[in-house]
Amino acid sequence: MTLSVLFAGLLAYLLGSVPTSVWYGQAFFGIDVREHGSGNAGATNTFRTLGKKAGTIVLLIDVLKGWLAANLALILFYLNEITLDERVPMKLAFGIIAVIGHLFPVFARFKGGKGVATLLGMVLSIHPEAAGVCILVFILVMLSSRYISLSSIVATLAFPLMMVFNLFGPEHNLLVIFGFILFGLIVYTHHKNIGRLLRGEEARIPIGRRRSR
Template sequence: MTVSVLIAGILAYLLGSIPTSVWYGQAFFGIDVRNHGSGNAGATNTFRVLGKRAGTIVLLIDVLKGWIAANLALILFYLGEISMDERVPMKLAFGIIAVIGHLFPVFANFKGGKGVATLLGMVLSIHPEAAGACIAVFVLVMISSRYVSLSSILATLSFPLMMVFGLFGPESNLLIIFGFVLFALIVYTHHKNIGRLLRGEESRVPIGRRRSR
């Protein structure tokens, strides 16, 4: 491993560690979202606690974190530090590191979100077509069920399944394995939500109705 790759890996973790919801809430509302709602430092809880505008901003920044982290591989490629064949594996590596940073952010006492938005940013960098299909799955499940957690889990599962069935042409085994590993990670980070879903206690998103704050 070269020094450049190591530095890029550290940068990927630091990018993922940016606690967007925490910093935004403290800067513009004077509150820590982790002390309200579900207690999660992610975009969903930001929507719930701070409203649509704040939630959208946090969501977009968290997606951007994953996208930038994955694209650090392109910078290394253009600098001649990695070969063309190493670009996708390096994108995967830096993207996963960023997701880990989002889950365990050094800037927020290692108490972060669930990594879905940052994961989406990474997939957008690696496979934009599949990312668009995953977004479509998320939206369809959200409209039909109004469960953010279920939508996130099924959208994540759709990625490796699309790779297995070759919906976008032949795909590498690396992307298939990567997809199932990330699905397992999302299931782990949503294990409490899964329990509530099974018990019928999971909160639904009030689509189409304005919530009072």
């Protein structure tokens, strides 16, 4: 493994470690979102704690983190550091490293979010068509259930299922394995939400009306 690949891996982790919700909340609201709502440093808790505008900004930046991290593989390819066949595996590797950075950010005492938005950014880089379907699934489940956690879990499961059934034609077998591993990761990071869903205690998000603050 070349030094440039190792450096790119470190950069992917640092990109994922950017605690968007924490820094944004502290800079513009004087609030650490980890001390409010669910205590999670992610876009969902930002929506609930700071409102739609803040939540949208945090969401987009967290998606961008995953997209940029995965695309570090393209830079290595253009620098002739990796081969064409290594692009997808390297995108997966750097994307996963960024998700780990989001979960355990070095810039926020290793207390981060759940990785869904950063995961989406990685999928957008690797397979934009499948990412589009995942977004659609997320929106449909959210509108019908008003549970963001359930929407995230179902949308994540949609990715490996699309790969298994070759919805977009023959795919890299590594994407199937990667998809199910990440689905397991999302289930793990949402295990408390799943418990609340089963008990009927999970908070629903308001749709079509202003949330009082």
